[in-house]
Amino acid sequence: MYIFGVLNGNMISNTCKYGIRAILYIAVNSDGEKKIGIKKISEDLNLPGPFLGKIMQTLAKNKILNSVKGPHGGFSLAKAPEKISLYDIVKIIDGDDVFHECLIGVKICENNPEYTNLCPFMEKSHKVREMLEKTFKEQTIGEFAKGINSLDEFLQI
Amino acid sequence: MYIFGVLNGNMISNTCKYGIRAILYIAVNSDGEKKIGIKKISEDLNLPGPFLGKIMQTLAKNKILNSVKGPHGGFSLAKAPEKISLYDIVKIIDGDDVFHECLIGVKICENNPEYTNLCPFMEKSHKVREMLEKTFKEQTIGEFAKGINSLDEFLQI
DNA sequence: AGAAAAAAAGAGTTTTAACTCCAAATAATT
DNA sequence: AATTATTTGGAGTTAAAACTCTTTTTTTCT
Known part of the structure; x- marks a missing residue:
């Protein structure tokens, strides 16, 4: 839908859409304590894993997510989902x-x-x-x- | 305002914004008959000339603009400005x-x-x-x- | 007819968003 | 302590939007 190339509705960047979908995924699939890893999220949502990793990093830096490294690590929401x-x-x-x-x-x-x-x-x-x-x-x-x-x-x- | 790069409010592409500004320029500066060239428009609006040329081409193909080649040529609106x-x-x-x-x-x-x-x-x-x-x-x-x-x-x- | 002025067309280059890869750091488990 | 599973960080590559350059075509004027 773009004269000189591709472009779809670009109000929100893909980066941001991926971030929102990942956070929703965590909200739906975690009780608030349970950590979920990038691998599982990206596979289930069919998103590019390493790229999603970057997005999750910035969301963690901005206090939307908690992150824990190592086995059984992963991401969880840093606040109540009603506060995000x-x-x-x-x-x-x-x-x-x-x-x-x-x-x-x-x-x-x-x-x-x-x-x-x-x-x-x-x-x-x-x-x-x-x-x-x-x-x-x-x-x-x-x-x-x-x-x-x-x-x-x-x-x- | 974008984590990994630049990005400003991207609801409307620059290409499209340039097109709108150029059409407005013609509406303001032509009586409907007078042709205005890309050179003048791009200089006055401070837009990249050759790129604006492409945009004007597609607007002409889509019956928003009339274009005339040659000396005293240029672009004019193809319809009444109230109809665009x-x-x-x-x-x-x-x-x-x-x-x-x-x-x-x-x-x-x-x-x-x-x-x-x-x-x-x-x-x-x-x-x-x-x-x-x-x-x-x-x-x-x-x-x-x-x-x-x-x-x-x-x-x- | 010839010259000049404009748009049209095509094939580039540059910049940015999107995405990948690999090595390092950290934490849990054995 | 060693191993393994994860995130983190840095440095890439790719694809698409933005922009440029050059040649061709069309039109007007002399």
Whole structure:
């Protein structure tokens, strides 16, 4: 769907999508204590293992995950799943530009936290985008996990 | 704002942003008949000329622009600016996945035009995303152009 | 007809996101 | 203490988006 190449809907990077899916997997499959390893997660979710490893590292550094090395090691959630929002993960991995940046990239919209003097489209769209941001902030991993019925639902397109 | 590299808000590709800005530039600076060349547009908007050329080609192929070769040639809008929406341009250049694709990339949400059996987050977010799509559809180039006060407002971040 | 000015087309290069590989560190088990 | 299973860290490679360069085609003007 991209004139000069591939590109699919790119609102959230693959890196970030993988991170979210992995965290959901842990929330569903661990009681909060049990550690789950990258090998198992990447096999079950069909994600590139070594790459997922990097993502998990950054989530661990950012206090979303706990990690333990060695036999029986792996990752577990560092907080209650109800305390982790999708926004938290997006913020860490992609940043929050996607919710704030001018959609057509014009100068006057930037560095404008008060939303004054916006381009005409930013004027019309910034409220919808704030709603989108709110949707990410209100969606917790805990609630999401409850709504998942089967492993199949995690799988990549 | 990206863990492993750069990445800014990537909802709309740069290619598409350049296309939108160039069309706006034409809408503001041409009466509808006058042709404007890539050289002038790219210099004034501070965009890479040859790359913008490619983008203009695809917009011309898709009946958004008229192009005329040779001296006094250049590009003009192929329709009334009120008949061109931002959505039209996004659809041509990036595709519309950005409005429909599952935000965390899970399988069950795909090929689901009726929006049945969605993942819990898609369930909660698809209405906001439809609003976003509507915002793009309702924003015409004509109306946008009226709201622009100076060339400066076009310029890239 | 010839020259000049523009877009079109094709084949590149560069940069960045996505992904891999390997060695080192750490922790548990025997 | 040695072995094994795991994460961590660093340095790569690959693929796709972004961008460039050069040649060809078309049109206008003299």
